[in-house]
Each structure stands twice: as C-alpha cells, then as structure tokens.
Amino acid sequence: MYSSSNLHEQTKNDFVKTVGLPDLAISNGANFIRHRSLSDTFSLFSNGPELLEYFPSTFTYNYSQNYKNIPSRIELE
Amino acid sequence: MFLTPETIAILILDCIFIVFAFFAFVISINIVKKWDLNSTSSLQYSLEKKAILAATIIKYIFVLKLPLFMFFVFTADKISGVITGAMCAAGVVNSVEFGLWLFVFKIINLFVFGFWIALHVKDMQDEKLSLTKLKFSIFLVAFLLLIIEIAYEISFFASLDVDKIVSCCGTLFSVASASSFSVIFMIPNNIIITIFYATFFLYLVSFFLKSELFFFFSNLVFFIVSIISLILFFCTYIYELPTHHCPFCFLQKEYHYVGYLLYVTLFIGTFSGISGSILSLLKPHHSKSYYKVSLFFNTLYTAIITAYPVVFYIKNGVWL
Amino acid sequence: MKINHYLIGFAVSSLFRRGTKSLFVLFIFTALIFLLSSILFISNSIKEELNLTLDSLPQIIVQKLQAGRQTNIELKRVNKLLEFQGVQSAVPRIWGYYYFEKAGVNFSLVGIDAYDKQYKNSFANIVKNVNFDALEKTSSMVVGQGVKKALSENYYKNYFNFIKPDGDFIKVPIASTFSSKTSLESNDIILMPRSLVLEIFGMDKTKATDIVLSVANPEEIPTIAKKIKNLYPDTRVITKSDLKVSYQNIFDYKSGMFLALFVISAFTFFMIIYDKASGLSSEEKKEIGILKALGWKIDDILQEKFYEAFIISFVAFISAIILSLFFVYTLEAPILKEIFIGYSRLKPSFDLPFILDVQTIFLLFFLTIPLYLAAIIIPSWRVASMDADEVMR
Numbered sequence: 135m136y137s138s139s140n141l142h143e144q145t146k147n148d149f150v151k152t153v154g155l156p157d158l159a160i161s162n163g164a165n166f167i168r169h170r171s172l173s174d175t176f177s178l179f180s181n182g183p184e185l186l187e188y189f190p191s192t193f194t195y196n197y198s199q200n201y202k203n204i205p206s207r208i209e210l211e
Numbered sequence: 212m213f214l215t216p217e218t219i220a221i222l223i224l225d226c227i228f229i230v231f232a233f234f235a236f237v238i239s240i241n242i243v244k245k246w247d248l249n250s251t252s253s254l255q256y257s258l259e260k261k262a263i264l265a266a267t268i269i270k271y272i273f274v275l276k277l278p279l280f281m282f283f284v285f286t287a288d289k290i291s292g293v294i295t296g297a298m299c300a301a302g303v304v305n306s307v308e309f310g311l312w313l314f315v316f317k318i319i320n321l322f323v324f325g326f327w328i329a330l331h332v333k334d335m336q337d338e339k340l341s342l343t344k345l346k347f348s349i350f351l352v353a354f355l356l357l358i359i360e361i362a363y364e365i366s367f368f369a370s371l372d373v374d375k376i377v378s379c380c381g382t383l384f385s386v387a388s389a390s391s392f393s394v395i396f397m398i399p400n401n402i403i404i405t406i407f408y409a410t411f412f413l414y415l416v417s418f419f420l421k422s423e424l425f426f427f428f429s430n431l432v433f434f435i436v437s438i439i440s441l442i443l444f445f446c447t448y449i450y451e452l453p454t455h456h457c458p459f460c461f462l463q464k465e466y467h468y469v470g471y472l473l474y475v476t477l478f479i480g481t482f483s484g485i486s487g488s489i490l491s492l493l494k495p496h497h498s499k500s501y502y503k504v505s506l507f508f509n510t511l512y513t514a515i516i517t518a519y520p521v522v523f524y525i526k527n528g529v530w531l
Numbered sequence: 532m533k534i535n536h537y538l539i540g541f542a543v544s545s546l547f548r549r550g551t552k553s554l555f556v557l558f559i560f561t562a563l564i565f566l567l568s569s570i571l572f573i574s575n576s577i578k579e580e581l582n583l584t585l586d587s588l589p590q591i592i593v594q595k596l597q598a599g600r601q602t603n604i605e606l607k608r609v610n611k612l613l614e615f616q617g618v619q620s621a622v623p624r625i626w627g628y629y630y631f632e633k634a635g636v637n638f639s640l641v642g643i644d645a646y647d648k649q650y651k652n653s654f655a656n657i658v659k660n661v662n663f664d665a666l667e668k669t670s671s672m673v674v675g676q677g678v679k680k681a682l683s684e685n686y687y688k689n690y691f692n693f694i695k696p697d698g699d700f701i702k703v704p705i706a707s708t709f710s711s712k713t714s715l716e717s718n719d720i721i722l723m724p725r726s727l728v729l730e731i732f733g734m735d736k737t738k739a740t741d742i743v744l745s746v747a748n749p750e751e752i753p754t755i756a757k758k759i760k761n762l763y764p765d766t767r768v769i770t771k772s773d774l775k776v777s778y779q780n781i782f783d784y785k786s787g788m789f790l791a792l793f794v795i796s797a798f799t800f801f802m803i804i805y806d807k808a809s810g811l812s813s814e815e816k817k818e819i820g821i822l823k824a825l826g827w828k829i830d831d832i833l834q835e836k837f838y839e840a841f842i843i844s845f846v847a848f849i850s851a852i853i854l855s856l857f858f859v860y861t862l863e864a865p866i867l868k869e870i871f872i873g874y875s876r877l878k879p880s881f882d883l884p885f886i887l888d889v890q891t892i893f894l895l896f897f898l899t900i901p902l903y904l905a906a907i908i909i910p911s912w913r914v915a916s917m918d919a920d921e922v923m924r
Contacts, residue, residue, distance in 0.1 A: 142712040143583055148653035149713040150584040152722070153641050154624065154743055156774050158580060159675065159718035159879055161872055162637050165628045168719070169639075171777035172592070172769065177601075194871055198777040216571065217890075220897045223794060227905050234909075260916040263829050267908060275901050282893055289890070293779045335830070 161195060171198045217286040218368045224279060225361045228272055235265040236354045239347040246344050262343060266331055269350060272357075273324040280317055281471065283364075284462055290371065300459040307370045309363055316360040322482060323353045329486040333494060342493065396456075400444055407440040411513050418506050423488040426502070430484035433509065437477055441516065448519040453531045473515060480508030538831070542838035549815075556807060557847050563800055564851035564899050565858070567793055569867055571891055572859045574781075576883035577871065580715055581778045583884070585771075590752055591744040592769040593759060601767070603738035608763065612744060615758060617751045623739030625728045629693065629721070634681045636877050639720045642728035657717075661707040667724045671706035677718035677877035679708050696733035703727060711880070718879040793898070801906045808910035815914075816922040823919035829912075836911035837904070844903040848896065860885050 150156075155169060162168040166177035238261045247255055287300035294303055304310035327349060334342040410433050417429040442458050449461045449469065462470035487501025524530060546553045593612065595604040604623070612621040625642035643650065643666075654663045658673050666673065672691075674682070682691055682705070692700045709717040729736060746752050756768045811819075822832060858864060860883070872878055 145656055145710055145712045146584050146716055147587040148656040149709065149716050150587040151653045152643070152650050152657060153717075153720060154589050155626065155639070155641065155720075156581075156588055156777075158577065158715050159639075159677065159720065159877070160577065160715065162639075162719050162877060165637060168628070168637065170781070171774050172594070174767075195781065198773075198780075216898075217894055219791075219794070220894055223797075224897060224901060227901065231905065231908070260829065263833065263916070264909070264912045267833060267912060271904060271908060275897075278893070279897065282897060285890055285893070293776050 167195050170195055173198055214368075215286075215290070217282075217289065221279070221283060221286065222365065222368065224275065225364060228275075228357065229361060231268045232272060232354055232357055235268040235350065238262070238265040239350045239354070242347045243344060243351065246347075248340060248343075262347070265347070265350070269324065269327060269331070269353075273328055276321060276324060280321060283317070284459070288459070288463060294371070299457060299463060301457050303371070304459075307367055310367065313360070313363040313367050316356065316363060320353070320356050320360050321478070322485070323349075323356060325482055326486040326489065327353060329490060330493075333490055333497065337494075345493075396443065398443065403440050403443045407436055407444075410436045411509075414509060415506075418502060421499070421502065423491050426505075427485055427488035427492075430481045430488070430505065430509075434477065434481040434485075437481075437512065437516075441473070445516045445519060447531055448523050451523060451531075469515075473512065476508045476512040476515070480505050480510075480512055484509070535834070538835050539838050539842075542835050542842060545835070546839055546842065552807065553843060556804065557843055559800065559803065560844060560847040560899070560903065561851045561854070563796060564848055564895065565855050566867075567898065568852055568891075568895050569855040569859050569864060570870075571895065572855060572887075573864055573868060573871060573883065575886055575888070575891055576859070578778065578781060579884050579886045581781065584716065585775060585778065588771055588774055589743040590746050590749070590771050591756060591759075593742040593744065593763075594767045594769070595741075595763075596765055596767050601741075603734060603740060604742055604766070606737050606739055609739075609742055611762065612742060612759065615755055617746055617748060617755060619745045619747045622743045624741055624743055625725055625732070625734065626740050627728075627732055629731065631681065633685050636681055637719065638678055640728050640731065641720060641722050642725035643722055644725050657710050657713060658707050659710070666706055666722075669704065669706065670724055670727055671704040672721050672723035672727070673707050673709060674705055674722075675709050675717040675720045675877075676711055676714050677879060678721055679705070681877060693731045695731060701727070701731060714879045715882075719877045797898070797902055801902060804903060804906035805910060808907045809913065811914060816917070819914060819917060820919050820922035823917075823922075829915045832915035833911055836907065836915065840904055840907045840911075841900075844900045848900060852892070852895070856887070859883070 156171040157169050159168070166173035242258055242262055242265075245254060246258060284300050287303040291299050291303050294306060304314060327346060330342060330346045330349070334340060334346055410429070414429040414433050417425040420426075438458070442456050446456060446458060446461060447453050449466060450457075459470070460466070461473075462468060483501045484505035487497070487505065490501075491497035491499075520530070593604065593608075594601050596602070606623055609621045609623055612618060622644075627640055629638045629640050630636075631638060651663050661673065665671075682688075687705075690702050690704045692702050695701060703723065709720070709722075728734075744755070746755055752770050752772070756770050759766060759768050819832065858867075863882070
C-alpha cells in the first residue's frame with residue numbers, strides 16, 4: 135500500500151536532478167553519514183581513527199558498502 | 212554473513228525448529244523402541260502422553276513451514292536487489308553451489324511433513340493407534356531431512372556475498388550455460404509439451420481406474436514433469452519472451468504474483484494425490500475424497516498453464 | 532483439522548476469567564511488537580523516500596582517490612572521459628561541506644553552472660520567485676529550510692558571511708529557500724554559482740570535486756565504468772546501481788543490530804510466557820481436573836490452550852500494528868525518530884511517506900507469533916496431560 139498524498143515525487147526528483155547528490159538530509163552529524171552512499175571506510179578516519187562510532191547516528195547508519203572500488207586491507211563482511 | 216531483518220527472522224525460526232524437533236526426535240526414538248499398545252505399564256502410559264507432545268510439535272513446525280517457504284522466496288527476491296547481477300530469487304539461490312539443493316530439500320520436506328500430518332490425522336481416528344509406530348519412524352527420517360535443510364539454509368545465508376557477481380536467471384536457464392539446469396534444455400519444445408499432456412492424460416486414466424499405486428506414481432510423475440515443462444515451455448508464455456525460462460520471476464509483482472497461484476495449486480493437487488494414495492494403501496478404508504481434491508487442483512493447474520499459450524496465440528496469432 | 536467454535540468460545544471466556552493475567556501478557560506482547568514494528572516502519576519509509584528519487588541520480592560518478600582519501604580531480608580528465616563511446620556528457624561538479632561553527636552544523640555546499648540549461652526547468656520547480664540566471668548575476672544562494680533556520684537564529688536574515696580558507700569574508704545574499712516539500716532532501720543544502728563555491732573552498736580552478744557522466748544506453752554503464760577504472764586506476768567509479776545497493780543496505784546492517792537486541796528481549800519474553808504458562812493456580816488445576824472428568828481428551832485441552840494463545844498473540848499483533856501506524860505516521864514517531872536523526876542540529880520536518888507492504892507484516896508476524904506459540908507448547912502439554920484425580924485432590 136502506498137499513499138501518494140505526501141510524496142511530492144516530481145518536486146523531489148527535480149531537486150535531486152539539480153543537485154545530483156544522493157542520500158537524505160536526516161542525519162548530518164558527520165560527512166560520512168550525510169552522503170553515506172559516496173563515502174567509504176576511510177572517510178571515517180579523517181575525523182580521527184579513534185572516532186569510529188562517535189556520533190549517535192553512526193549506530194543507525196553506516197558508511198556505504200561500496201568498498202569494492204577501494205584498495206584496502208580492511209576486510210568487511 | 213548476510214544479516215537483514217528477514218534473514219534473522221528465518222534464522223530465529225530455524226533455531227526454534229531445531230530445538231523443538233530435537234525434543235520430538237528423542238520422544239520418537241523412545242516410541243519406536245518401546246511402544247506396545249497392549250502393555251499396561253506406566254512407561255507405555257507416559258509414552259502415549261509424550262506422543263501427543265511430539266505430534267503437537269511437528270504440527271507446529273509444519274504449519275509454520277508452509278508460509279515460511281513463501282517468505283523465503285520473498286526474501287531471496289528482496290536480496291536480489293543487493294546482489295550484483297541477480298534480478299530475482301534464481302540468481303540469489305544460485306549464487307552458492309548448494310542453492311538448488313536447499314530448494315529441493317525445502318520442497319521434499321514440505322511433502323514429507325505434510326504427509327506426516329495426514330498420517331497423524333488418520334492415526335488419531337483409529338482407536339487402536341495402529342499407525343503410531345510407523346509415523347514416528349517416518350519422523351526419524353523427517354528429522355534428518357529437516358536438519359539437512361536447516362544446515363543448508365544457515366550456510367546459505369552465511370555464504371551470500373554482496374560483492375560476488377552472480378549470473379541472472381536469463382543465463383542460468385538457457386541451453387548455453389553450464390549450470391545444473393542446462394541438460395534438460397536439450398529437449399525440444401514439442402516433445403516436452405507431448406510429455407506434459409501425456410502425463411496429464413495418464414493421470415486422468417489413473418483417476419478413473421482408482422488404483423492407488425497407479426495414482427501415486429502418476430501424481431509423482433505429474434509433479435516432476437509439470438515443473439520441468441513449466442521451466443522449459445510454459446513460462447516463456449507467461450513472460451511473453453521466448454528466451455526467458457526463469458521459474459522465479461513470475462513470483463514477482465510484474466506478473467501479478469501468478470507464480471504463487473500456480474505453485475500452490477500444483478502442490479495441493481499432487482500432494483493430496485500422493486499422500487492420499489499412500490494412506491489408502493496402508494488403510495484400505497481410507498475415504499476416497501482425496502481423489503476429487505487432487506483432480507480438481509491438478510486440472511486447475513493444467514487449465515491455467517494451458518491458458519497462457521492459448522491466450523497468447525489468440526492475441527498475437529503466432530506461437531513463440 | 533476442524534475448527535471447533537465451542538472451544539473458541541470456551542477459550543475466550545477462559546481468558547476473561549483470568550483477566551489480569553491475560554491482560555499482563557497482552558500488554559507486554561503488544562509493547563514488544565509495537566517497538567519492533569515502529570522501527571521497521573520508520574526505516575521502511577526512509578528507504579522508500581530514498582528509492583523515490585533514485586532515477587534522478589547521476590548514472591556514473593567518478594572520484595579521485597589519493598593516499599586512500601578522496602581528493603579533487605583534474606578538469607582535463609573531463610575531455611578524456613568524453614572520448615569514451617556511449618558517454619553523452621561529462622560534467623565536473625564542485626561540492627563539499629562547510630562547517631558553521633556558531634551553530635555547530637555542517638552545510639552541504641553545491642555549485643551549479645549557469646550554462647547547464649538542462650537544469651533550468653527543474654530549478655524553476657523547486658525554487659519559487661528566483662530566476663536561474665538571476666542567481667548567477669547577483670552571486671546569491673538558495674538554501675534549504677534547515678539552513679535558513681540555523682542562519683536566522685544567528686541573526687543572518689538576508690545574507691551570510693562565509694569565511695574563506697585565508698580568513699577573508701565573502702558576503703553571499705540569500706535569494707530564496709527550497710520548497711519545503713523537499714525538506715528531507717534539501718534541509719542542509721546550499722546551492723550557489725560554481726565560482727562562489729570555488730572561492731569559499733579556496734579550490735584550484737583547474738580541479739573539481741568529482742565528475743558526473745551520463746550514458747545514453749544504461750546497458751553500457753558497467754563496461755564504461757570498467758574502462759574508466761582501467762584508464763585512471765586512481766579513481767573510484769560509483770555507478771547508479773552501486774548507489775541503489777547502498778540505499779538497499781542503508782539499514783540492513785544496522786537494523787540487524789536492532790534485531791539482535793530484539794532477540795534478547797524476545798528471549799526474555801519467551802521466559803516470562805513459559806513461566807506464566809507453567810505456574811498454575813489451584814483454581815486452574817481444578818478446572819482442568821473437572822474438564823478431564825467431563826471427558827475432555829488431552830488433545831482437546833491442548834487445542835483450547837492453543838486457541839487462547841492464538842487469540843492473545845493475534846490481538847496483540849493487530850493492536851500493536853495499528854498503534855505503531857498511528858505512532859509513526861500520525862504522531863510522527865516522537866522519541867524513536869531521534870534514533871534515526873542522531874546528533875544533527877538541522878532537524879528536517881519528518882513527514883515520511885506512508886508505506887505498508889505485505890512483506891513487513893509477514894516479517895513482524897514471523898518474528899513474534901511463532902515465538903509466543905513455541906513458548907506455550909510444553910507448559911500447556913504438561914498441564915493437559917495431568918491426571919484428573921491428581922489435580923482434583
């Protein structure tokens with residue numbers, strides 16, 4: 135079941151087309167959370183390697199799983 | 212490990228199944244060893260009580276397994292959005308080597324557990340409980356099958372890899388591929404159609420002859436031939452694409468979830484035929500109503516599946 | 532198995548007779564399902580919101596990595612990328628984060644080109660009153676609702692002073708705000724002409740943040756992505772399907788965490804039910820004794836117990852789902868939504884799309900009701916198989 139009353143699909147699509155960035159502005163405690171689809175494992179380290187789970191929102195959202203493009207020794211499940 | 216809410220739900224239920232099935236398994240061993248209806252010992256008395264517990268547990272497992280099977284297909288469909296290259300459940304299931312076996316065991320277990328329930332109902336109607344020992348020996352086998360299935364399922368979710376590129380149903384179900392399916396793709400269309408309708412005819416003959424053994428085999432053959440002919444021939448008409456042979460895609464929304472209807476009718480039809488005829492072989496006074504149930508659903512299945520090519524022909528004037 | 536209406540009637544009246552006990556179990560079970568379904572509903576809605584705009588995202592994004600971090604990419608690569616067969620356009624983008632210290636928030640600054648005429652129509656739809664060309668001429672900016680609010684709280688009503696890397700100020704007037712319909716997407720975004728963003732970030736004019744490609748035939752995207760990777764091994768190529776996977780995964784890992792917690796609470800619940808079902812008052816024992824004396828079989832009593840359990844769990848299930856639908860979509864999930872918003876000071880208005888699919892209902896069903904039924908199997912069997920003379924004594 136979907137309701138279309140509060141979707142405003144056209145306006146939202148126009149916005150995304152103009153700006154061209156993914157993800158929602160729900161959580162912007164850190165930049166690897168704000169555009170999580172574009173971030174990777176190492177975006178976290180720019181804030182300091184010890185701050186892995188510093189923001190509450192990082193318990194809900196993770197950086198993107200698109201790690202296959204990044205050469206790294208961190209093996210992710 | 213691939214943890215989504217859906218897979219966790221399935222795994223939790225698997226754990227519950229293992230624990231409870233194990234209770235039932237221990238009880239079954241005792242019953243098979245020591246059951247003696249003529250005895251008046253307290254052991255026999257407690258065994259009779261425990262038999263009810265075991266039967267309740269098995270009923271519980273079966274009643275959940277039915278919708279859980281569909282939920283599993285649903286989940287595999289959903290995961291296909293994440294796995295590279297997979298477009299439907301087929302790609303996901305085949306992304307690990309034993310995916311097909313997991314499916315085969317799931318279907319076998321549905322039949323076995325369903326048959327067990329039918330046997331149990333029959334047994335409870337009998338005052339002498341003459342089938343009790345038999346049904347619990349069958350459960351000993353069913354328990355092993357269940358354990359194999361759950362082991363497959365757990366390792367299936369454990370070895371799903373988001374990064375691995377899997378082949379999609381388009382390549383899996385085609386002559387060119389080297390998958391386990393490809394051998395049967397050598398059979399030309401007209402032969403498979405002939406075989407399908409011949410088995411259906413055989414099935415009708417067995418219905419009118421009312422011979423249990425014959426009916427049992429014709430149902431079994433009909434089930435297998437139906438699945439093969441569905442993949443090889445009929446589903447191309449569901450998709451209206453001569454090259455698309457996937458038995459999972461028509462479970463999706465684009466085809467109005469018609470797959471669920473097809474599989475459920477086929478399952479009820481052949482299951483009631485198979486289990487009914489075994490039961491009447493065991494107990495000659497078994498009611499014959501299963502013949503009609505089986506006939507109704509199998510004919511319904513054949514009618515629906517035949518309608519697809521026919522409607523296509525009427526609409527377009529050509530065969531695919 | 533035939534359904535016995537008298538047994539159901541008996542089960543209902545038996546539940547009413549033990550009012551407080553049934554009510555207690557019903558309450559706990561409802562609360563458990565309610566919490567679980569609320570979280571699943573919120574996360575489903577966020578996913579739906581993301582998928583809504585998936586098609587409008589760029590087909591390929593090319594980023595440059597240096598020393599394991601993303602850095603700016605050279606503009607001259609754009610021409611090289613345009614030479615690939617099938618690439619329709621390659622547009623360098625400038626975007627990044629600006630930390631506004633006074634409010635403690637990150638803004639996302641996005642640069643936009645005046646000569647990108649393709650954006651003109653969509654721009655008119657999301658920003659009223661301001662012409663696309665006027666933005667460039669007056670070098671002003673369009674801000675999201677959240678940005679507007681954060682700025683005006685700090686007395687920047689009509690303009691904002693950006694601090695450049697060298698310490699200078701740039702005064703940028705606010706031309707307009709984005710339509711509030713897009714607040715979930717646009718809340719923290721500032722859109723301004725490219726040249727301004729370059730100046731604020733102090734970026735090299737020959738570089739861009741990343742390059743966006745559009746491909747005529749979507750089938751060719753993987754091939755082109757592979758070719759780009761071969762030509763420039765230091766790049767990270769993100770295709771739209773990667774973004775889609777990322778969207779699909781947004782909660783799967785972490786709502787797995789929620790479920791891990793749920794498993795623990797569910798197990799506790801299992802213990803409570805098991806305990807409640809096995810501890811019988813003398814009155815209940817007497818009742819079972821009487822039933823047995825009346826000729827009820829073990830199966831009948833078991834069946835009656837099952838009906839009781841099913842009624843309780845089903846009522847709890849239905850009422851929990853209705854409650855959480857009301858909680859999430861009418862009350863907009865107070866308290867629970869903080870889990871999803873986290874620290875961010877720029878809180879968007881939380882109007883999530885209403886979505887209720889069969890699969891979620893099934894998922895909730897499988898996670899809750901079988902658990903309850905499993906918890907009562909053994910206790911009720913034990914109760915049902917007691918001997919009549921033993922309990923009546």
